[in-house]
Amino acid sequence: MRQRRLLLLVLGLATLPVFALTPGAQAPDFKGTDSNGVNHNLSQYRGKYVVLEWANQGCPYDQKHYLSGNMAALQRQWTEKGVVWLSVISSAPGEQGNVSPSEENQYLKKMKAAPTAALLDPEGTIGRLYQAKTTPHIFVIDPQGTLIYQGAIDDKPTTDQADIKPAHNYLNAALISAMAGKAVPTASTRPYGCSVKYKE
Template identity: 65%
Template structure:
């Protein structure tokens, strides 16, 4: 009886230690609306962009997987290409204060200027509220939302889960593939992949 009680307590403690993800979103669902402030002090609501494609990019500048895509210029090229085509690209920073990748507004603006990054905006999410809405797991973790507000892609940026910069040139980019297919009225062939990278550094 004592052993069973101890076991039950252990199981309960383990369950309590695991964060509950009540707002898990899946491809085909309506993307959760959110409100976030960017590094310039402007407020953004996802619902404000209804009628446009939206890309959400979770980032952490201290993560080698994120660095792969910025040091190679890949992420900046994607941001420039797709925003020029009318896509809203929101970079999201969900690292908590004191954790790897946490940035103040001034630090993030300096970083983006240095890296020549050009998202529509960089949303500061130090409480992890937006990250938890989307169950963002890694940096990078990418989501694509269509003009009706539906999630059409969730997962990795590409098919090479490495930190090797040279892999970028030979990788299939899932974000670009999803946008290209959706924009011509085709179903997204690969709508979900397992994201790779560093874990999001939630508080």
């Protein structure tokens, strides 16, 4: 009987949503170097909205948004409105998605991607600080440095590009609402994609 209760407890916990940082909390500051050798920290962007997007070139969920042009379109849409968009690559050396600075720049050019910068985080320092779980995993930070959204990019957890158009985009909803002075309708969702390939 005791074993059965324990099993039910374990199964119950396994079905609970696993969220990263709690929206409403202050977003942790960090330091990182981008694919052009430029240093960035979150505090330098105080006064602006910031999007953190965890990326992995080899992940089919990430490829869904890059190969379709969706990620590039989102990056352009929001950076043109003054949003700082930082792609973060936390794949460890030897793991899927780990790239050199030149490889990342070539990929961004090929995909016509337009983030403000792509931060290389092979030690997983920034990823672990934010408890980033998947690629993609999205975090939105407001001008006061408060986390206002974390989770999936949209509500279609598939690798099918055809699912992008009918999807509800949580990232867009968060930024549109916040910029209009309204509450973010959904502040946390379960991120989907490949697990971030952290250094063991």
